[in-house]
Amino acid sequence: MKIATWNVNSLNVRKPQVLIWLAQQQPTILGLQELKQINEAIDGSEFTALGYQILLNGQKTYNGVALVYQSALGEPSDVVYDIPGLEDPQRRVIAATFGDLRVINAYVVNGESIESEKYRYKLNWLEVFSKWLAAEMAQHSNLVVMGDFNIAPTDADVYDPERFKDAVLCSQPERDHFNRFLEMGFTDALNRFSSEEGNFTWWDYRGGGYRRNHGLRIDHILVSPAVQAKAIACHVDKEPRGWERPSDHAPVVLTLA
Template identity: 50%
Template sequence: MKIATWNVNSLNVRLPQVQDWLQQHSPDILVLQELKLDQDKYPAAVFQMGGWQTVWSGQKTYNGVAIISKEQPQDVIVGLPALPDDPQRRVITATIGGVRVINVYCVNGESPDSPKFQYKKQWFEALTEFVRDQMAQHEKLILLGDFNIAPTDLDCYDPEKWHEKIHCTSIERSWFQKLLDLGLTDSQRHRYPEEVMYTWWDYRGAMFQRKQGLRIDHLLVTPALRDSLQDVQVDLEARAQERPSDHAPVWAEFAL
């Protein structure tokens, strides 16, 4: 089973790239973040005509998440139960092929002294509670998407420059660790403990060409999936296209 995540930074702009990627890689599951489309503007028919099933939670201008899969998603949950009034569309969960898939576009937080950082803290607490509950119900579970956290200095091109800056603060890294403490494994680091694997590069300053990025897109898995993990890769070719997202797709292959 091949499962992938991609922050597309506007599906309206990147739809042809997503269609091409689906055709070329044929994943069993592809989750998307930052759709930036209203619920009724999501191109479900385009994917369905290509033979794909899809569920989504859209939001104009910001946020928005979707799951695209070969099999029909079951038992879909939108949002986080602990934040029922949150207007931001950041989470969609479904079971596909016996795997519980939690697709997240985690809060950016802007800066450690911003009110948005307090929202990020509250949001991660709600996410951790939700994942704990879902893990109690599903042996095979994957939590994946754009976490907006670089877990260690290895995941940052210049740790000194980024020290205690957004994405790299000690407290954000502690939130990420709390997810791992639930019993999840960082699939990329499980497979490649010391390898540089950035997934996001700022548009400014030719950062992709200079190979100066952050690893903020993750695939966290329960032991049942960890034990069947075969490989994890970042698709740099997708990031090298014209008018790319600032994120690259990340995919994992499981012997399921």
């Protein structure tokens, strides 16, 4: 079984690439972020033709998340489209249970800059998100949380730590939240399986970021202990980042026995 996450930075633009990647890699479940489309604007028939179904929580212009899953899995249960109890117009979360596997796909707030209101919104959002994940962990032994977290957990996850020191994505309060996930019992799957230096998931379009490997590791797959026991590999598939008109993110892929 392969579970993957990919911030596509507009499904309208990147849909052909997503379909090619699905056909090539055949993940069991794929979480998408930054759809930038409402549900009604997304034609699911092309996914169906490849043997997939899609759960959507879209939003025009910004945000939006989806879970694409193999039709053979059957209809998922306990589908959640936003963080329960959080009144938020931004579509950032979708979750579903496939058999005994609970999957949460999230697009965490970027935060813009540490001086901005968006940064305070990010920290508040992470606080609520953390409490929800703790409740989900207590309820589901087989739990995968994936997505664009917009947090580089350590200096090793940044191409130039000095440049990003105390900046958004790398500030200590953000990293503290990520560490809280690990303290709950989650394993950072990519960090567990890859010690490769410069193993980034995002590269700026500007300044030849991808060509120079000036990137950050901000896309993550977190797994509960029961899922970690089945994990055999996790890697960044950098190939789509080199395609024409790519997303600025690359997929992260977890393989389970």
